[in-house]
Amino acid sequence: MRYVAGQPVERVFPGAVHQSLPLGASLPTAGALRVMVWNIFKQQRADWLSVLKNFGKDAQLVLLQEAQTTPELVRFATSNYLAADQVPAFVLPQHPSGVMTLAAAHPVYCCPLREREPLLRLAKSALITVYPLYNGQLLMVVNIHAVNFSLGVDVYSKQLSPIGEQIANHTGPVIMAGDFNAWSRKRIHALYQFADDMALNEVNFIDDHRRKAFGRPLDFIFYHNLSVVEASVLLTRASDHNPLLVEFHPETDK
Template sequence: MRLQGATKTLLLGAALALGGCLEVPERALLSNAFAPTADCLYPSLTPFRPLPARFSVLTWNIYKQQGEWQPELARWADGTDLLLLQEASGRERLYGWLNERDLTWFQAAAFEWQRLPTGVLTASRGKAAQICAERITEPATRIPKSLLISRYPVRGAAEQLLVVNLHAVNFSLRGRTYQAQLDMISRALSGHHGPVIVAGDFNRWNARRQRLLQRWAEQEGLSEALPTPDVRTRFWGYPLDAIYYRGLTLEQAESMLSHASDHAPLKAVFSVPSR
């Protein structure tokens, strides 16, 4: 969301709805490797490819690839083990870029515009053991937002890594829908004893959302990976994007300026703690 994006998002939602260009698909999950489209996939027929014990994560709202995204994505994401994109539009250039790098990817299509699926997309050098998609509808615009929940084996970890790729709702009366989206993540974390990463565009652009997010993170035992330097996109002083984690050692985190998107990419390096 751009800093002036609140009004723009409302107008876009109205225009799409009235124009009949926006469609919400029955299922939310799209993959490059598995033909079935479903809310959850268990790709157990393929051997797991574990992530390394020291791995990197990049999260970026790619702004539907409207800017010159390829040079920036290549600069920041080449060599990255986990790539979490928000506002990824299902264009062949993006899918081709991922496939050329032998990345396994899944997309939770929040909606389709001009027959292009749009939503969060998770790509990895490891192969996931499970992938699930969730959606929630914006109260004001009626445009859905999506999240992806993935599980990966990691070398040296007794339990699998749970990764949540989130694009949070922009508008929510008294934060109710925002909290409902956080509750979705809590249900995924419930009973999971392995390491966790929750990252993406949290759209925390006011004090209420900051309080809800901070309280939720504390309840879930999550820490925020604060970047140095910190050039994240801010609205009213609050950074929109974040990486939260638990059960891992944070080695470094940084954010980078972008000319291709209204959001700055955020990257972190983690390692599995010694037993």
């Protein structure tokens, strides 16, 4: 589902997602590319909007997980960004919930993905979008909420597989981020193996206040063909996850 200010909500059908969209204006940055990544917990806690206003409005990209399309969130997205794309994982009584990518440019490519939780039978979603950069490169952005309740890592790896195919066929910088639910040794190993296979680097945080489960962080940002200028984790009670804030600088094409 695509939300754009002044336009009706557009449903992007799966049959059309692999077709390139017309090349539009690039992300408005000739220097640091600011990115915010946050599992927003379906906006169930107070102050989520103030956190987004204070830290998200200056970012060129905001990658949300468990984003529920309430009027308040849609209003924020369409007031501060050119495009907001959401892959509904499941529909709550009033509003769909799933990953949502807010961007200061229109995507030139869009591919939604879903994977069903094997135990709860609820779906988790991922979204791949591509945006032009000022230097002529195309930036691929992967926003993911990984499956949580599964035995072993077969379904976990299955969710990553089509993402890997997209990254492997992309020329240019890549950002892959979100809530990876990497709470077990096998899951974190599978995730790091995937990142290694895709030549993705991990963003490291000096003051690491990321949400943890069984001693392991759940939220990650990986990248390729970019350099990290600054990275931090924002402490907040506005969700059960803390937002990740990163500034990248595009590198020359490799």
